[in-house]
Amino acid sequence: MYSKVDLTATKRRSSPFFILVLAFMLCAGWSAAAQAASLNSEFMDPVRPAAYRVRAALADPLGESPYQRELHESIQHNLGFLPFLQIIDRNSVPGGSSLPVASEPGIDFERFRLVRADNLITCIWVAPNQVELRAYEVGSGMFIFGARFDVPNVSSLDGVADEFCAQYMEKLTGRGDFFRSMIAFSKNNGPKRQDVWIVKPTGGSLRQVTNMQGNAISPTWSHDGRFIVFSHIDEQSHALGVWDSINNRVQRLRFPGNTVIGPCFLPDNTVAVSLTDGRNPSIFQLDHSFRKKKTLISSWAIDVSPSVDASGTNMVYTSSRQGNPHIFMTNLKTNETRRISNDGKYNTDPHISPDGTLVVFARQMGSGHRIFVHDLRTNREQQISFGPGSDEQPEFAPDSYFIAFTSTRSGSKKIYLTTRHGGEARQVDTGAGEASFPTWGIRKP
Amino acid sequence: MNKLLRVSMMLVLATAMLAGFGCTKSEVGTTGEGDKPAQVDSTITNIEEAANVISTAPIFFAYDRYDLDNAAKNDLKVKAGLLIKFPQLKVQIAGHCDERGTEEYNLALGERRARAAYDYLVLLGVRPAQLATHSYGKMYPAVQGSNEAAWSKNRRDEFRVTR
Secondary structure, eight states: OOOEEEOGGGSOOOHHHHHHHHHHHHHHTOOHHHHHSOOOGGGGOSSSTTSSOEEEEEOOOBSOOTTHHHHHHHHHHHHTTOTTEEEOOGGGSTTOSOOSOSSSSSOOOHHHHTTTOSEEEEEEEEETTEEEEEEEETTTTEEEEEEEEEOOSGGGHHHHHHHHHHHHHHHHHSOOGGGGEEEEEEEEOSTTEEEEEEEOTTSOOOEEOOOOSEEEEEEEEOTTSSEEEEEEEOSSOEEEEEEETTTTEEEEEOOTTSOEEEEEEOTTSOEEEEEESSSSEEEEEEOTTSOEEEEEEOOSSOEEEEEEOTTSOEEEEEEOTTSSOEEEEEETTTOOEEEOOOSSSOEEEEEEOTTSSEEEEEEEETTEEEEEEEETTTOOEEEOOOOSSOEEEEEEOTTSSEEEEEEOTTSSOEEEEEETTEEEEEEOOOOSSOEEEEEEEEOOO | OHHHHHHHHHHHHHHHHHHHHSOOTTOOOOOOTTOSOOOOOTTOOOHHHHHHHHHHOOEEOOTTOOOOOHHHHHHHHHHHHHHHHOTTOOEEEEEEOOTTSOHHHHHHHHHHHHHHHHHHHHHTTOOGGGEEEEEEETSSOSSOOSSHHHHHHHSEEEEEEOO
């Protein structure tokens, strides 16, 4: 859809900017190296994660193109999803944000310093179908990075905005996966009918991927982005649904015991899922042909909702083995098991962050379920959602920073985004109908 | 002789301990005097009527529980009597939950509820080939409402004759 020319290698990097980058890596906890450093403690405060926000200004686009306004709006829309970034109102810039030139030398950084901007993003249409996007550090006037994109048609605009924002976020935090990811989810489609759909976390590219009688729930994306598997429940049975993105076909696989609950992919692209073998729902690993390979978790009680970190080391799940449903974690290499949730009487829907440091789950409270994050390094627990309604089914994005969850706060089930630190939740536009069971996948190129 | 007595006593003790500790909250229990199918109402001679009786009455459960209370057991005895009398009947037992739990856990809980009824019917003499289990979790409440009156009617097993 588009090509890009990375200008980074030909330009100088700014050392003050990278100090800022380090600070944000610390704030988000994405870099082991950054965690080891000791910078401003304000950035490390998990309760006030957005104590400092990067202030970014967008200069008005230069050059002629029919797509000028749409691309500008699309970038602004995307950047609005980053809670650690604040976009400066163009009307507050003295002299305005319209520049005679949009590349160094000659950029008037002073007017952006006056509104305390940290970064400036410029946009030059070098041809009606080609755009160059650049980011600068306002304080020093240093070039951060830039890229040139082909824009053959209007439908390629979102892709350009996504890729630029992914690269910009990467420069700020080390991870740009958010803008390259998709969310799969279940959407009600009439009575007794739910299908799997996909959408970008920033909205757009909404698409239905299954079309089956019955309920397609608990979708999960394979690590290579090829498959989505899900539980399918019709009047006769439970089954494992498998959607293959290559041929756009769905298989429905039944298992003895007639129970298929909450599948998840392991890093080797095999599936863990709760099946009933005898008396209790236990967690089994399936092989690449979706046949039972081995028992991962089995007890006298209910064991459901497995989630495995990106290294395949730890698996979290819900178990009622100690009476009430609680979150447990088993090391798949040593079989060592520990209980994660200790408060409350009903803790379910666990998901472990891909980096293996955090577990997010839903706890039943007086007025519904609420989302909590448990830090496996410190054993500290933090409530990150506060309703109203009920907040359930939280799942970490591939960057281990964003979290998608289902909430009834607007009256019906919809999907929202928040971060590992909580903060204001943003609804994902999933169109009409109730939406639930969000799960993240990386968009295929 | 003493040795034989000691071994016998240890065996008795071990059996008693197994019986005492083996029951979880889901267990149906061992067969006792009360665990017999109910006498079939002699007026029910028609298979359609039997199917209707079996599928009409759901059984109910306490919150986050899947053990059978006496009312549920009595209902199941009636169903067992009819299923034994009409062995050509097949029944799907579907477990349901109230709205308060989360979906995946409730699917497992519903399965345990269906399984509890299945196990008891088999204990009463119904052939396993006549029975199948299913769970819908909290997908299909019988009664709308967010209060105990509604929840108590939604924590249930439903019986669908599928012959």
